[in-house]
Amino acid sequence: MEPTVxxxxxxxxxxxxxxxxxxxxxxxxxxxVTRELGSGWNAGPRDDNEQPKGVLAGRAARASRxxxxxxxxxxxxxxxxxxxxxxxxxxxxxxxIWFACRIVYxxxxxxxxxxxxxxxxxxxxxxxxxxxxxxxx
Numbered sequence: 001m002e003p004t005v006x007x008x009x010x011x012x013x014x015x016x017x018x019x020x021x022x023x024x025x026x027x028x029x030x031x032x033v034t035r036e037l038g039s040g041w042n043a044g045p046r047d048d049n050e051q052p053k054g055v056l057a058g059r060a061a062r063a064s065r066x067x068x069x070x071x072x073x074x075x076x077x078x079x080x081x082x083x084x085x086x087x088x089x090x091x092x093x094x095x096x097i098w099f100a101c102r103i104v105y106x107x108x109x110x111x112x113x114x115x116x117x118x119x120x121x122x123x124x125x126x127x128x129x130x131x132x133x134x135x136x137x
Contacts, residue, residue: 011082014095015075021102025067028106029060056110063109066121067102070128074098077131086134094130097123 101124
């Protein structure tokens with residue numbers, strides 16, 4: 001496959017945007033923890049393993065961990081589709097479903113909204129499934 005084919009694929013840009021989402025979630029968690037424990041804790045070695053007690057910092061940490069559970073699969077599938085091609089366009093639809101659901105997931109988790117949050121997570125998982133199906137078939 002020629003490099004120009006990959007360069008014209010929408011998947012590398014979507015992977016880049018997903019990295020922005022990943023960094024955003026890490027920074028969101030860090031900001032909430034620093035707000036609670038202070039900048040001295042943030043700049044320090046964290047030897048005491050002090051954990052925030054606030055609800056939002058905990059939810060942000062769990063939402064970030066949740067993203068990181070599916071993130072490697074997304075990157076692998078997206079890059080696989082960039083290399084193999086996606087003539088049907090269904091792989092790209094799956095990638096956008098995953099990405100959109102991951103964005104929606106953040107405020108749902110921070111707000112503590114059950115069930116809908118789980119449905120959004122299933123939506124993201126279905127996006128990955130769609131991407132995988134395109135690669136396999």
